[in-house]
Amino acid sequence: MKNIFYILCLLVLVESCKSAKKITQTTAPVAKVETTDKMRIDARKWKEGIDFYAVGNESDWSVDIDQQNEIRFSTKDGDKLIFFKKDVNWLSDSEYSFTASDEAVEFSFNALEQDCSESIPAKQFAYSVTINVNLKGESKKTTYTGCGSFVSDYRLNGEWQLLQLGNEKALESDFYGKIPRFTFVMDELSFRGSGGCNLISGKVKMGFGKLSFDQLISTKMACKQGKEGELKQALDATRFYLLEDDKLTLKDENQQILLVFTKAE
Structure with a gap:
């Protein structure tokens, strides 16, 4: 009788250990995805309608350019200027400029795509910025230099499936x-994925409503009788994008639809 009692106690103890083990596995903490400073800044700037922002090398000035073409320039001395920029002059794929003015001030802006981290080590900016401010009627102009970045559309983060x-x-x-x-x-302004046969990756370039892909690379597997080649050509020709709900549309320079994606579940 005692042996039976001991056996029953042992079985109860074993089952209790199993249950405890299951509970421990179920309630294990879930790893959190870290959000970087740039992601936080871009998300905030995007919600504010900002398309491009820049700061001075000594943090002595800042400029925000919103999606409605309004320029807000301010200095640490309290000077504030608001303009509406004219058409952007793209000098090359990596440099653009524009001018703006009001009754008293002329404002010129130039941004060149190059590493600007030496000027502002704590930040990551893709453009070196030069601004000239000139009071009308005066020959002397004030030059400001610093670093800037287009605001990344954080809504693009994640996986997208071709539709x-x-x-x-x-x-x-x-x-x-x-x-x-x-x-x-x-x-990271990057993307990666599969064209069905080969792996494809590259850099994402954004600015003033435009989106394009740079430094496209792919593996070299020989795949026949498919449309992966057309897919890569479409990625290379992308110049604009439209994001509505969970649908991403990529367009060429003539606003013709090239690719449509849906957010993957």
Whole structure:
């Protein structure tokens, strides 16, 4: 009888340990995804409608350019200027400029894409910025130098699945049995994914409503009778984008639809 009692106690103890183990596994803490300073800044700036922002090398001035073309320039001395910029003059794929003015002041702006981290080590900016402010009627102008960055559309973060190539629905049979998916990492201005056969990755460039892909690279697997080649050509030709709800549309320089993606679940 005692032996039976001991056996029953042992079985109860074993089952209790199993239950405790299950509970421990279920309630294990979930790892948190770290949010970088740039992601926080870009998210805040985007919600404020800012498209490009810059700061002085000594933090002695700042400028915000919003999506409605309004320029807000201020200095540490309390000077504040508000303009509406004219058409942007793209001097090359990596440099642009514009001018603006009011009754008293002329304002010129130039941004050149190059590493600006030496000037402001604590930040990561892609553009070196030069601003000239000139009071009308005076020959002397004041020059400000610093670093700037386009605001990344943080809504692009995450994985997107191809829905449409041109005007045709994306089919698994066109991409070797697997619909292409791409992941955007806007903090790094990069993307990566699969075209169905080969891995594809590159850099994302944004600015004034434009989006394009740079430094596109892919693996070199030989894949026939598919549309991966057309997909890569469309990525290379992308110049504009439209994001509505969970649908991302990429367009060429003539605003013709190239690719349509939906947010992957």
